[in-house]
Amino acid sequence: MIEFKNVSKTYDNGVKALENINLTINEGEFVAIIGLSGAGKSTLLRLINKLIESTGGEVFFDGISVTKATGRDLISIRRQIGMIFQGFNIVKRMSVLSNVLSGRVAYNPTWKTILGLFPEEDKQIAYRALKRVDILEKVHNRASDLSGGQQQRVAIARALAQEPKIMLADEPVASLDPITTVQVMDYLKKINVEDGITTVSNLHHVDLALKYATRVVGIKEGKVVYDVQMVDIKKEKFYEDLEIVYGRPVHHDEVLGDK
Ligand SMILES: Nc1ncnc2c1ncn2[C@@H]1O[C@H](COP(=O)(O)OP(=O)(O)OP(=O)(O)O)[C@@H](O)[C@H]1O
Ligand SMILES: [Mg+2]
Secondary structure, X not given: OEEEEEEXXXXXXXXXXXXXXXXXXOOOOEEEEEOOOOOOHHHHHHXXXXXXXXXXXXXXXXXXXXXXXXXXXXXXXXXXXXXXXXXXXXXXXXXXXXXXXXXXXXXXXXXXXXXXXXXXXXXXXXXXXXXXXXXXXXXOOEHHHXXXXXXXXXXXXXXXXXXXXXXXXXXXXXXXXXHHHHXXXXXXXXXXXXXXXXXXXXXXXXXXXXHHOOEEEEEEOOEEEEEEEHHHOOHHHHHHHHHHHHOOOOOOOOEOOOX
16 A cells, blocks of 8 residues: 655755665554654655655555656645644634635645635535544634644544545644543544554554554664564563664653654
8 A cells, every 4th residue: 555665765954864665554554653753754654645755765655656746646646645743734713614624625626725615515524524533513613722632633534534545643642631642543543443544653652552553663763673563462572672663671651752
């Protein structure tokens, strides 16, 4: 579903963020990407929908080269990839509905979007997406009136309204309290399991990786140093292994690499 072939990324300032990444993510997986701050996790995620360009190798989505895609082809790829961020990236002065409808933008002509003319069908999709994350009652609220956890659920609904095949999440719960964290992760997991949406999430909290991921990929200094299917590994061994990723022993309950 997602394939990295010898992918490298060196930023303009000379920082080698990723070096020669080879990684295949299969349909339906829930992959947690872990690693210290600066390891290259966000870079990896952003290469999947070409928010940034690689400086070597090639990324494929469903067999199509993302690296080479431009124009309409790139729009079509991006439409199939939902993305959520630590800072939610929703437009606070807009209503919840408008935020979620913006997930439909790629399906409609630009001029209609600018005028806010969304087909009734799109509105139904938006309502369904909001219902999915149990926040439909807020549909006409301004996004700024919502709590952090609610805003992240709106961001998930917006991604869902895209009807994506995969969901990318860059530290989706790093700004949330522990209880809200579990709620948001539970929604991501539900969507992964029930809709079969392949999910790739960067996580600072290894306990969350353990609880939610089917596979954990560890990045260290721009390289994949760890890759394990969670069904194959016992909890204790997992914690032991984390030294490979973090360069020191890791204890339960630690939040790693957080800024
Ligand atoms: N736009 C950029 N220009 C230059 N260097 C960058 C840029 N973005 C990231 N880097 C550098 O690339 C490396 C990898 O960054 P990246 O954001 O991928 O790390 P990360 O694993 O997501 O870290 P964190 O856990 O702090 O989010 C770091 O050294 C970072 O400083
Ligand atoms: Mg990051």
